[in-house]
């Protein structure tokens with residue numbers, strides 16, 4: 001189905017809306033910038049005491065290390081102290097605000113810098129675009145729901161006041177999705193006597209000194225955390241669903257790390273049995289098993305639900321047809337280069353809210369979503385992977401589609417090539433990919449492009 005979206009609306013016909021943005025991470029910051037550029041009046045609500053979201057490292061952890069207790073105090077960030085980016089700075093930054101190397105106190109000029117450098121980059125962005133003046137820090141949104149007359153009531157709680165209700169034309173949800181742990185079902189886990197933790201609460205390796213540790217997961221955090229822990233632990237055993245059979249066994253270059261297939265069962269005597277038949281007696285399990293989407297403040301009377309990690313129904317992962325464009329989401333897709341995707345989604349939302357860009361009819365959006373769900377089913381993609389864009393060219397096609405809606409340039413070819421080169425390099429050199437690479441030609445191309453921007 002082809003639908004025409006861009007209208008060349010005369011500037012005097014563009015409508016300025018009063019918009020609430022929930023969250024001041026990378027998504028909320030760029031949403032605020034795009035909304036204001038489009039002429040909207042924006043308030044950004046941020047529960048934390050600074051901007052940056054995920055990139056604000058804290059040594060603080062939750063009272064329940066696996067995150068099951070619904071009454072636990074939630075810590076937002078899941079960063080560990082040693083974290084360096086898994087994307088190169090060139091391919092990670094916003095498109096029109098390159099993530100350049102900068103000199104100065106505390107700056108990290110490496111190509112794959114530490115998390116502290118990302119936070120500094122986001123702070124630079126907020127200063128240069130004067131976003132801070134839009135942000136209300138330490139102000140948590142406890143309720144956002146449709147009120148009378150199609151407007152949104154946003155109820156927030158801050159240090160200064162108990163609860164305040166305000167009315168907005170639109171709400172843009174940017175609350176992140178790496179803070180609510182997702183745990184696999186493991187047969188026998190209730191009787192297993194060892195300690196457990198979700199990677200959300202992992203900060204440093206010290207608690208694992210001389211322990212036998214089983215790490216569950218095969219994604220970036222599992223790779224990093226297993227190496228971090230192996231510096232002090234007696235043994236580290238990684239259980240990964242995606243582990244290839246010929247790679248199982250002792251990991252080359254390490255004398256205390258093994259790769260296994262998934263866990264089959266765990267037992268009251270401390271034993272952990274893997275599907276490949278091997279077994280170990282372990283002290284600790286670390287679950288690097290991902291996160292759940294969670295919008296505890298959002299009331300849509302059942303229009304938007306989270307079902308097995310599918311947030312829906314959403315047109316192109318952004319607009320619920322029945323509430324579009326007054327409710328939108330920035331940042332749901334995963335296995336992507338997030339910042340530039342957030343930037344494009346935000347441009348689209350801003351343009352639709354001002355009437356510069358039009359959306360299809362509600363029925364057409366619903367049809368599109370249904371077709372998308374059917375295509376996932378036909379390809380055997382589980383529901384929980386609805387927002388996974390890690391396959392082939394999915395994120396690039398998606399970004400280009402949104403760019404087209406906005407009248408923005410399509411994604412630069414070097415970004416795609418660089419992203420793919422890093423993925424390949426990560427598999428080839430899991431220990432050293434952040435310091436050794438073969439794509440200097442792409443770095444040159446990126447730097448040439450960055451000369452067009454001022455920051």
Ligand SMILES: Cc1cc2nc3c(=O)[nH]c(=O)nc-3n(C[C@H](O)[C@H](O)[C@H](O)COP(=O)(O)OP(=O)(O)OC[C@H]3O[C@@H](n4cnc5c(N)ncnc54)[C@H](O)[C@@H]3O)c2cc1C
Pocket residue numbers: 022023024025026027028045046047048051052053054055076078079080083084085086087092139140141142174175176177178221297330331337338339
């Ligand atoms: C361990 C780890 C490593 C990562 N590594 C990389 C990497 O190398 N490169 C990369 O590009 N990406 C990486 N990411 C992904 C990273 O999360 C995204 O890059 C991005 O920062 C997410 O931004 P966001 O704005 O969507 O969410 P967040 O950064 O989570 O921001 C959401 C904000 O919303 C606020 N908030 C939530 N609820 C409320 C409420 N009710 N009221 C008010 N405020 C609220 C939170 O306090 C937070 O500040 C990593 C993620 C994790 C967890």
